[in-house]
Amino acid sequence: MKFRNRRIAALAAVAISASLGLTACGGSDSGGGSSASGGGGKTSVTFLPKNLGNPYFDTSDAGGKKAVGEFKGTYKEVGPDAASPDAQVPFINTAAQQGVSALVVSANDPKAICDALNEARSAGTKVVTFDSDTDPSCRDLYVNQATAEGIAKVQVDEIAKQIGDSGEIAILSAAANATNQNAWIDLMKKDLAAHPNIKLVDTVYGDDDDQKSFDQTSALLQKHPQLKGIISPTTVGIAAAARYLSTSSSKGKVALTGLGTPNQMREYVKDGTVTSFALWNPEDLGYLAAYAADALVKGEITGKGGDKFTAGKLGEFTVAADHSVLLGDPFVFTKDNIDQFKF
Incomplete structure (x- = not known):
């Protein structure tokens, strides 16, 4: 498409x-x-x-x-x-x-x-x-x-807009060995060089498992109390992270973007948990x-x-x-x- x-x-x-x-x-x-x-x-x-x-x-x-x-x-x-x-x-x-x-x-x-x-x-x-x-x-x-370059760039651009181009962010990925995830993460790190006020403080893996991704979101917020944004380049991860944020005190304070499907993310976009995300x-x-x-x-x-x-x-x-x-x-x-x- x-x-x-x-x-x-x-x-x-x-x-x-x-x-x-x-x-x-x-x-x-x-x-x-x-x-x-x-x-x-x-x-x-x-x-x-x-x-x-x-x-x-x-x-x-x-x-x-x-x-x-x-x-x-x-x-x-x-x-x-x-x-x-x-x-x-x-x-x-x-x-x-x-x-x-x-x-x-x-x-x-x-x-x-x-x-x-x-x-x-x-x-x-x-x-x-x-x-x-x-x-x-x-x-x-x-x-x-x-293209891997296009996928990486759109996610970095969206998180930068949402956090005012400044602050700590983390990445919630799928499996640690996933070819596409790792290629995108490497390119996102390069793109972040153009955003000197954004600091990537952690990368964690939910293994494309809903509950593990949910738990990893919770752990990220506890470990990094100054966190301003999360990028999740996996449809399972972004939906689980959105579900966690939607009922937490971090809703509206911690931005979330990444790759998701409209049906998964619709309620979180409409309730203000998520501003934007990308996919094909x-x-x-x-x-x-x-x-x-x-x-x-x-x-x-x-x-x-x-x-x-x-x-x-x-x-x-x-x-x-x-x-x-x-x-x-x-x-x-x-x-x-x-x-x-x-x-």
Whole structure:
């Protein structure tokens, strides 16, 4: 999804359908069937998120399911209950043994699943990473939700505005090994150099677990009584932090921004706990990843720079030199626009 002005109205309609179409995570199959290769059969696509029961991946994988339905493939979602570096390995192995055409994976760790992915590729399964990448040697294509630089910058810009460009801040991340989280945090630290009056005093990890993220928010406020802001670049973390702040004495005193979905954050924006946050449309991210997988399976692209393919309603995309495809720029949600979005 590319957050261009001309698509905002369309995004609202698309997101509504995504929210209505979400299914419970747990390996359900939409279309039954047999695995397929590029030899004219149906493309079978298995989505492997970081963990099941995560609202962000519920939405992105629903987008993938919609795309697979459009190109008449078969869809499945599998994954661990908790995000950890090697928890995805058994699911990769099973998919490869079943002869799945393509795996679409959000990696919990850049290296821990590489051997399993390369074994799957050797068996003929195409590997597309999305949301969080592996080492490039372990996949055929990466579908990037937005540039790491853009994601980092929007979060730093928003917290700087909210705290008057001065004061102590902390970061509440997901897993300590998460590829995307660490890339964004490193870039945020660089961006903060342009804000000399803002001091990053702590980085903590909620492991994309709601209760742990809630508890880490509480601990941050106790440990740093002068804290003025929190950045949480994870949808689970920002929602848990907002829930804590909304009923605490820190509401209205400690700013919170990061990456979240409108449905998770709506009540906290409307009650004044959160002023703004950012994201892309995760439904479109999953949708694009599924079409990229289908293009690889059918031999329309190989994943090399300059390859072009069409991703349904999103239009044409070109593969970059680093074997990645860019969805678009992050979008900032506020009380003035949040009701336009229903995902």
